[in-house]
Amino acid sequence: MLQVEGLSKTYNKSSRARVRAVNNVSFSVEKGQIVSLIGESGSGKSTIGNMVLQLTKPSSGRILFGNQDITRQRSRSSLKEYYRKVQGVFQDPFSTFNPIFRVDRVFAILHREFFPNEAAEAWQQRVEAALLSVGLTPAAVCGAYCHQLSGGQLQRILIARALLLEAELLVADEIISMLDASTRIDVLNLLGEMRERGLSMMFVTHDLSLGYYISDRVIILYKGVMVESGNTQTVFSDPQHPYSRSLLEAVPRLDVRWDELPPRPASRHEAAMFNPDCDKGSPRMEQIGEDHWIAVRDCLPGTEL
Amino acid sequence: EKETDFGRKDTVYVTGGMWSIPTSFNPITWSVPAGLRGLTYESLLTYDALSDQLKPWLAKSAVWQADGKTLRVTLNPGTTWSDGSPLTAEDVAFTFTYGAWSNPFAGYLETANVIDDRTCDLVFSDPAYHSINLNLYIWPIIPQKIWSQIPAEEATDFEPSLEQSIGSGPYVIEGYDQDRVVYQRDDDWWGIKGLERSFPAKRVVYIKSMANNVAMAMLSQGRELDMANNYVSGLPAFTANNPALHTYYKGAPYNLPDNIVFLMPNHTKKPFNDTAFRRALAFAINTDDIVEIAYENMIVKPENSLGLLPHPGWAAYNNDDIAKNLGYSFNQDEASRLLDAAGYRDTDGDGLREYPDGSALSFKVSVPYGWTDWMDALRIITDNFREVGLDARPDFPDEGRYQNEMVKGEFDMLLNNWGAYRSSSPFSLYQFLFSTYTPVGEDEWTGNFGRYDNETLRNLVQEFNRIPMDKTQESNAIVRQIQTVHMQDMPYIPLWINGMWFVANTNTWTNWPGEVGSTNQNYPSLWTDKLQIGGLWMLSEIKLK
Amino acid sequence: MSVEVENLKFYYRTRKGSVKALDDVSFSIADGEILGIAGESGCGKSTLSNGLIHVCPPMELAGGSVRLDGKNLPLDKPDEMNTYRFRNLSIIPQYALNAMNPTVKIGRYVQDLMQSRGIDYSAIEKLFADRLRFVRLPEGIQKRYPIELSGGMKQRVVMVISTLLNPSLLLCDEITSALDVSTQKVVSALVAAFRDEKIVKSVSFVTHDVPVLYQIADRILIMYAGQVAEAGPTEEIIHAAKHPYTQALVAAMPEMASTYRQKKHASIPGKPPALLDPPEGCRFKERCPYRMPCCDERPQKRLVGNGHEVYCWKEDL
Amino acid sequence: MRLKDNDILHYALRNRKLRIGLAIIAFFMLVMLAGPLFARWEARERAGLYPSAPPNSTNWMGTTKMKEDIFSQFIFGTQSTFLIGFLAGCIGTTIGLSIGFFAGYVGGWFDELLMMLTNILLVIPSIALLIILAAYLPYRGVQIQSVIIGCTAWPWVARAVRSQTLSLKQRGFVSLARISGVSPLRIIFEDIAPNMLSYVVMVFILQFGGAILYAVALDFIGLGPTRGISLGLMMQEAFQNNALQVGYWWWFIPSGLSITLIVSGLFFLNTGLDEVFNPKLRDQ
Amino acid sequence: MKKYISRKIFMYLLTFFVAISINWLIPRMMPGDPILNLISKLSRQATNNARLYAELNQKFGMDKPLFSQYLLYLKNLTQGDLGQSIIFYPKTVAAIVSKALPYSLTLTIPAILLSFLVGNYLGALAARKKMLDNTVLPFWYVLTATPYLWLSMLLAWLLGSKLNLFPISGAYSFSRLPSATLSFVLDYLHHWVLPFASIFFVQLGGWAIGMRNLIIYELDADYSKYLRALGAPDKLVRRYAYRNARLPQITGLAVQLGVVVVGAITTEVVFGYPGIGLILAQAILGQDYFVVQGAFLMVVLCVLGANFFIDIAYIFIDPRVRHSMIGD
Numbered sequence A: 001m002l003q004v005e006g007l008s009k010t011y012n013k014s015s016r017a018r019v020r021a022v023n024n025v026s027f028s029v030e031k032g033q034i035v036s037l038i039g040e041s042g043s044g045k046s047t048i049g050n051m052v053l054q055l056t057k058p059s060s061g062r063i064l065f066g067n068q069d070i071t072r073q074r075s076r077s078s079l080k081e082y083y084r085k086v087q088g089v090f091q092d093p094f095s096t097f098n099p100i101f102r103v104d105r106v107f108a109i110l111h112r113e114f115f116p117n118e119a120a121e122a123w124q125q126r127v128e129a130a131l132l133s134v135g136l137t138p139a140a141v142c143g144a145y146c147h148q149l150s151g152g153q154l155q156r157i158l159i160a161r162a163l164l165l166e167a168e169l170l171v172a173d174e175i176i177s178m179l180d181a182s183t184r185i186d187v188l189n190l191l192g193e194m195r196e197r198g199l200s201m202m203f204v205t206h207d208l209s210l211g212y213y214i215s216d217r218v219i220i221l222y223k224g225v226m227v228e229s230g231n232t233q234t235v236f237s238d239p240q241h242p243y244s245r246s247l248l249e250a251v252p253r254l255d256v257r258w259d260e261l262p263p264r265p266a267s268r269h270e271a272a273m274f275n276p277d278c279d280k281g282s283p284r285m286e287q288i289g290e291d292h293w294i295a296v297r298d299c300l301p302g303t304e305l
Numbered sequence B: 001e002k003e004t005d006f007g008r009k010d011t012v013y014v015t016g017g018m019w020s021i022p023t024s025f026n027p028i029t030w031s032v033p034a035g036l037r038g039l040t041y042e043s044l045l046t047y048d049a050l051s052d053q054l055k056p057w058l059a060k061s062a063v064w065q066a067d068g069k070t071l072r073v074t075l076n077p078g079t080t081w082s083d084g085s086p087l088t089a090e091d092v093a094f095t096f097t098y099g100a101w102s103n104p105f106a107g108y109l110e111t112a113n114v115i116d117d118r119t120c121d122l123v124f125s126d127p128a129y130h131s132i133n134l135n136l137y138i139w140p141i142i143p144q145k146i147w148s149q150i151p152a153e154e155a156t157d158f159e160p161s162l163e164q165s166i167g168s169g170p171y172v173i174e175g176y177d178q179d180r181v182v183y184q185r186d187d188d189w190w191g192i193k194g195l196e197r198s199f200p201a202k203r204v205v206y207i208k209s210m211a212n213n214v215a216m217a218m219l220s221q222g223r224e225l226d227m228a229n230n231y232v233s234g235l236p237a238f239t240a241n242n243p244a245l246h247t248y249y250k251g252a253p254y255n256l257p258d259n260i261v262f263l264m265p266n267h268t269k270k271p272f273n274d275t276a277f278r279r280a281l282a283f284a285i286n287t288d289d290i291v292e293i294a295y296e297n298m299i300v301k302p303e304n305s306l307g308l309l310p311h312p313g314w315a316a317y318n319n320d321d322i323a324k325n326l327g328y329s330f331n332q333d334e335a336s337r338l339l340d341a342a343g344y345r346d347t348d349g350d351g352l353r354e355y356p357d358g359s360a361l362s363f364k365v366s367v368p369y370g371w372t373d374w375m376d377a378l379r380i381i382t383d384n385f386r387e388v389g390l391d392a393r394p395d396f397p398d399e400g401r402y403q404n405e406m407v408k409g410e411f412d413m414l415l416n417n418w419g420a421y422r423s424s425s426p427f428s429l430y431q432f433l434f435s436t437y438t439p440v441g442e443d444e445w446t447g448n449f450g451r452y453d454n455e456t457l458r459n460l461v462q463e464f465n466r467i468p469m470d471k472t473q474e475s476n477a478i479v480r481q482i483q484t485v486h487m488q489d490m491p492y493i494p495l496w497i498n499g500m501w502f503v504a505n506t507n508t509w510t511n512w513p514g515e516v517g518s519t520n521q522n523y524p525s526l527w528t529d530k531l532q533i534g535g536l537w538m539l540s541e542i543k544l545k
Numbered sequence C: 001m002s003v004e005v006e007n008l009k010f011y012y013r014t015r016k017g018s019v020k021a022l023d024d025v026s027f028s029i030a031d032g033e034i035l036g037i038a039g040e041s042g043c044g045k046s047t048l049s050n051g052l053i054h055v056c057p058p059m060e061l062a063g064g065s066v067r068l069d070g071k072n073l074p075l076d077k078p079d080e081m082n083t084y085r086f087r088n089l090s091i092i093p094q095y096a097l098n099a100m101n102p103t104v105k106i107g108r109y110v111q112d113l114m115q116s117r118g119i120d121y122s123a124i125e126k127l128f129a130d131r132l133r134f135v136r137l138p139e140g141i142q143k144r145y146p147i148e149l150s151g152g153m154k155q156r157v158v159m160v161i162s163t164l165l166n167p168s169l170l171l172c173d174e175i176t177s178a179l180d181v182s183t184q185k186v187v188s189a190l191v192a193a194f195r196d197e198k199i200v201k202s203v204s205f206v207t208h209d210v211p212v213l214y215q216i217a218d219r220i221l222i223m224y225a226g227q228v229a230e231a232g233p234t235e236e237i238i239h240a241a242k243h244p245y246t247q248a249l250v251a252a253m254p255e256m257a258s259t260y261r262q263k264k265h266a267s268i269p270g271k272p273p274a275l276l277d278p279p280e281g282c283r284f285k286e287r288c289p290y291r292m293p294c295c296d297e298r299p300q301k302r303l304v305g306n307g308h309e310v311y312c313w314k315e316d317l
Numbered sequence D: 001m002r003l004k005d006n007d008i009l010h011y012a013l014r015n016r017k018l019r020i021g022l023a024i025i026a027f028f029m030l031v032m033l034a035g036p037l038f039a040r041w042e043a044r045e046r047a048g049l050y051p052s053a054p055p056n057s058t059n060w061m062g063t064t065k066m067k068e069d070i071f072s073q074f075i076f077g078t079q080s081t082f083l084i085g086f087l088a089g090c091i092g093t094t095i096g097l098s099i100g101f102f103a104g105y106v107g108g109w110f111d112e113l114l115m116m117l118t119n120i121l122l123v124i125p126s127i128a129l130l131i132i133l134a135a136y137l138p139y140r141g142v143q144i145q146s147v148i149i150g151c152t153a154w155p156w157v158a159r160a161v162r163s164q165t166l167s168l169k170q171r172g173f174v175s176l177a178r179i180s181g182v183s184p185l186r187i188i189f190e191d192i193a194p195n196m197l198s199y200v201v202m203v204f205i206l207q208f209g210g211a212i213l214y215a216v217a218l219d220f221i222g223l224g225p226t227r228g229i230s231l232g233l234m235m236q237e238a239f240q241n242n243a244l245q246v247g248y249w250w251w252f253i254p255s256g257l258s259i260t261l262i263v264s265g266l267f268f269l270n271t272g273l274d275e276v277f278n279p280k281l282r283d284q
Numbered sequence E: 001m002k003k004y005i006s007r008k009i010f011m012y013l014l015t016f017f018v019a020i021s022i023n024w025l026i027p028r029m030m031p032g033d034p035i036l037n038l039i040s041k042l043s044r045q046a047t048n049n050a051r052l053y054a055e056l057n058q059k060f061g062m063d064k065p066l067f068s069q070y071l072l073y074l075k076n077l078t079q080g081d082l083g084q085s086i087i088f089y090p091k092t093v094a095a096i097v098s099k100a101l102p103y104s105l106t107l108t109i110p111a112i113l114l115s116f117l118v119g120n121y122l123g124a125l126a127a128r129k130k131m132l133d134n135t136v137l138p139f140w141y142v143l144t145a146t147p148y149l150w151l152s153m154l155l156a157w158l159l160g161s162k163l164n165l166f167p168i169s170g171a172y173s174f175s176r177l178p179s180a181t182l183s184f185v186l187d188y189l190h191h192w193v194l195p196f197a198s199i200f201f202v203q204l205g206g207w208a209i210g211m212r213n214l215i216i217y218e219l220d221a222d223y224s225k226y227l228r229a230l231g232a233p234d235k236l237v238r239r240y241a242y243r244n245a246r247l248p249q250i251t252g253l254a255v256q257l258g259v260v261v262v263g264a265i266t267t268e269v270v271f272g273y274p275g276i277g278l279i280l281a282q283a284i285l286g287q288d289y290f291v292v293q294g295a296f297l298m299v300v301l302c303v304l305g306a307n308f309f310i311d312i313a314y315i316f317i318d319p320r321v322r323h324s325m326i327g328d
């Protein structure tokens, strides 16, 4: 459904050195799939999300949605068309709502921008239905200001908003990192339900346990480069890239302590591994198992895997 | 007493007349630092503006020869330049034949024949007695040895250094800065013997005009200011509380009359090209208010509608009968009647008059922004106009724009006095008002800014100029004609007579000119070109307290 | 026991009334112990840490006492507290990444700080360098500005500075929340190492991230709405929690063991009460699946194991 | 800023600086609005019996040299001084806001261009512009003066607004609006601008005060209105006519004092608002 | 860093270029004819004005096509030739400006720098004590809100003419010419006091208020909290806050230094202080665009110079700036 091909982004801020935020990233999201982008802070996750949402312009590469390269069409009508199908939810629920308006303004905007012909009452009914389906009581949230609601409620409203548009792909950028443990799981579960209803998702997170919990596929990013990707279970149970291995080892778990972690067998692909810390060569994803890919150096052709 | 370089008792501090930073010490440009012409460079004669007498200075005499075209100038004995070299008839001849564009005799001086060391004949092709007379006491004699090195075209751009500033006068330039020029007495000045005159002050410090309140404060302190030739608002109230302050008259009008301010309508525009309208305006203005309110009684208004200065040199031409028969006086009813009669009526009932054809009538009267006394006076005038139903507005353009509009003839009405100063003959006034005519589109620089086109009058003014100074009766016959036309046509309306602003502090120097109790009966002005009509004498006759 | 907190109350005075952010909390930390403190956002964790260091308006001490190494802390006298701060108790604040003055070099900063506290810097200079080495910071960091360091480095510098005078009690307030997993691991391991090296005697480690506590804490204290819900040895709290809230909280933690498709974690319905005017009795009662009438009264502390305390009316704990 | 948050109102009412500022401004507003009921003459009307008269029962604040009623001048002068501040403030704020918004929001070369323009305008003394404009105008009125001041005072606003916009642009609600297909113009005016309301208000107040002071300086060096009256002109006329030296304090003091009071009132208001909007600054 | 500096230099040059071009345009955009003004100034009585007009037109280069006038202007500029004045004819603008500039600079630079230092100090002082803050803050507000000229006039009246403590006109006594003696210097200072004070006090209030606000923000910053948490005495906390609050104030200083030349116009007029401001005031009313142009050029140079200096200085005084330039 969504295909990202060779996507790169270089920020060229006037007073700064250039920042290569995203470097030759390719992946795809299938219908009904949750794909997690996992990486540390600054690894370029949000940048990818923003490029998919067309909030940032890629420096190079293509983003195909339904076989159309959306980076090429910038007319407002085609953009709108795109936003009917691809929607986003952002990290900070409190800043996603304009503090001076009531929260239901986001629905009014949708109505105005996308369904101008729909009668107000019919629309209201649809809004209420959507709110109910994300587990909110319409009466409790409509008319409130964002600071009167909890983060979880706000994120649910945004998900309801995507539902109203009948979006096919949801870009969820760290949508639970600012929520409390209990609300967090709540929203995650909601995402799971949404997947059941056929919604695809790009789930951006730095928390591996969350990625593990919810996603079908994971993409591990390091300094803007994909270092490993594949089926969640496969990757998490048998990480190959040293970076993903170290990440996984650092996750605090509730079953084992760090010092009690059983040692992993050595990586089978150490030599070929692409090291994003060195600038030479560009990464290429090499398949090493059924739906399991790792980054290798291009400049070493024919390396045995 | 604080330590200073100039002894207090050696120095006289004056202000007024120096409006800008000292630009160039070139005496033959028109924008010279005050004091330069008079203190450092001297003219042939001087003119006593109080008694209407030409008096010798560099020249012992300047006499018209029988042919009526030759003026014989005889220098006083012993005239020298400040470097000690003699000032001779050669220098005089050089000065008046030098080709600088500012040379006042350019165009009608035929030759200058040096007869001997002391004598020189100036031969004029067209003896314009009155203007020549004027320049004899205005124009400075310059040293040939310096100026002959300067090509005439560059003469006015020439900026003489202090070494090159060799004059013949009682003072030399000692130094200057942005806000002052310091003149130092030349103790070898020829005039000490030659004129039997001396100057008590070792230094004259000319201070650039300062803000009004500063001038007033400094005057009252008298520490570094002895005399001001500035208009000082609030002076009557201030002198009353400061016994050390001295004015020419003890009470109103405090100052001697010096120049006449005219209301100049633009004759190329409606409705000012209508004589009846202009006459009506003349009746509408309450000059008493201007005198009392705008000027706090520091000035006088003209004696009659001819608008001549009450000045002995002009007295012979003050033809009261003409004024009485043809003139005007403040009378708003009459103004209204005249306007009604000429068809300027309020037809649409808004309280303001329209043109006879019913179209709206409104106009502006301009004076430069910042000339506060004039601005105040103008407010009174436009109020007067509104009182008779005319939509007049005061307009205060910046000085630069005022000049531009004036020179190009693009104004409605304005106030001006540029050529209406106290002089040896009212010719200067009539020349200023009527002698030229330039159509709109061309630039008019010297007078008649309203473009009043009257050839007869122009000819009359020229005729006046060609009658020798002493033939007053003959001149007056012509002046009567001029005045008759003036009063009938009322091209320009005389408004008020500006004072020769003068206030002094008597703590250090006394015997300042004054109506009573002073032996210093001289015209109290140190403005450029007014030193030659009294200022020099005044300076030589003040006394240390 | 190096730290004994008894009936501590910190209120925020607001114009609508007092926010009872910390209401009658008692606990103790033994020598060489890391006490983990966890709870939902707004339950008063930071209030506890901040209050122990510096009670300043709008926060006020509403009651209770704190004993450190047997001495009562003069919490209500900020000036007197100054002698204890840094020397006896110290904090690694939540905002550790912004805790350094951006325009002052790190070495200079420590020097100023020491001098202002009347300590000879030269005496401590070597110790400082050693400690920096101990937390694996590169040489020469003293000559650098905070902005030139990465988040993890800044965090470690602050850790070193805060513990430079070997305080008895180290308060760590959410020091791992802003960090990446790998840095998080390093930093929390360092806290334990500080304790092991006897640089600090006891640690209070505040976080809402229960798995981290499981990794390093000796005992865990679970707070709810300004009060203690349960406290006990780590293993017991995580795997044998008694308080319904603790149970729900732990159950809501995703871990690297199961996925959504395998086992759906349950969340806690409802939200914590407002602390401006908290309900009488057990504060968790509104959300508690075992709610009983007696919950309207404040539950007493109950000892259910070795050092395991629960504040709950439920009988079959 | 949360309009709904009655905290704001609470602190606003409690804030002493705000109250002082409001009181001063309200007083002068009253002078300005109710004054004309009591002003028996026009500003330039020769009203008094005596020139330069001290305050008396007819001319409550005395008269000028031209017998004008200083009380009337004060009323109408306050009016135009407020008008200058208000108009210039509005113009300056509006231009600055628009440029700041668009530069910040659109970004890229558009931003660079606008910022260069802004920097150049910062560098070129605004009197330059004033002189050019003044030369073309048939006369200078209070309105024209304020237009000119407003047109030259905006660069600071633009700079500040731009950086605010840049940071607001990062906020989620802007992204949300963008993925809702809202047009950039709407985003700027519906989402970004209202969130800067408090900031805008403060900028406006500063511009208001700055314009008044600037106008005074212009009046003084002779670039003031050639028509009408303002407190600056009153001050200048008093100065020109030696009011202080001669002892006509009633002519010199009211104008200068009022300007000082009005502007300091505005500054008080500004700091007060700042404290109300920024909890950090509030008195505890 | 190099890239940053060269970029900055480029931007400054560009701005300078545009600014001087606009500056050149000023007189050309004016209605009216400067030469005409000059003539009416020069020759109220002279007769051959038409010839003079042609001569002067040529001399001022007004007869050339606009573009070559522009090139000429740039060329002359590189030689320090700013053209010729109209109201001060035949003085050159360069001569006028260079004579006036020292007076302006010795007046305004100390006034601004000292007010900056003292104001910041007082502001920092006030930020620490509620009492002090509440008592002096209103006073500062009133100070900054005072029009320069009003304060100037009050000072001149009270200290100058009533109490007779200070002279009120000129840059030094009229009873002397400049000399390199101590008594001249003292005299100069004596004259300098009042105009200095009137700028100093108005500016002082502004700096103090700015500093106070900044310090209050800084005292609430995390790093201040941390210092307090470590038991650092108030003195150190304030010192650090002051250190950081200074930085934005320095930016403000650049701006103020930039406008020194024009900023003091009113003060210079009131005290007859013979600086650029006084010249400018006269040139503006006399529509002497060439002098105006020259004075503005000075302003442009000052503003750009001061800003450039601060921009570069920032690299050294603020590690944050330096860091952001080098990149992460």
Ligand SMILES: Nc1ncnc2c1ncn2[C@@H]1O[C@H](COP(=O)(O)OP(=O)(O)OP(=O)(O)O)[C@@H](O)[C@H]1O
Pocket: A011, A012, A013, A019, A020, A021, A039, A040, A041, A042, A043, A044, A045, A046, A047, A048, A206
């Ligand atoms: N607008 C921007 N201008 C310049 N650099 C930027 C910009 N946005 C992001 N970057 C840089 O790009 C890199 C990737 O940023 P991004 O926000 O995509 O990371 P992230 O993985 O989402 O991190 P986080 O977990 O902190 O959100 C970072 O180094 C960041 O500094």
Ligand SMILES: Nc1ncnc2c1ncn2[C@@H]1O[C@H](COP(=O)(O)OP(=O)(O)OP(=O)(O)O)[C@@H](O)[C@H]1O
Pocket: C012, C013, C014, C019, C021, C039, C040, C041, C042, C043, C044, C045, C046, C047, C048, C058, C208, C275
């Ligand atoms: N300055 C204050 N004024 C009033 N109430 C406050 C203030 N600071 C905190 N509170 C309230 O006190 C309670 C406890 O806050 P605290 O910051 O201690 O929570 P926390 O457990 O640290 O939360 P988090 O995990 O979000 O940091 C909260 O309800 C909060 O709203």
Ligand SMILES: [Mg+2]
Pocket: A045, A046, A047, A174
């Ligand atoms: Mg991100």
Ligand SMILES: [Mg+2]
Pocket: C045, C046, C047, C094, C174
């Ligand atoms: Mg907290």
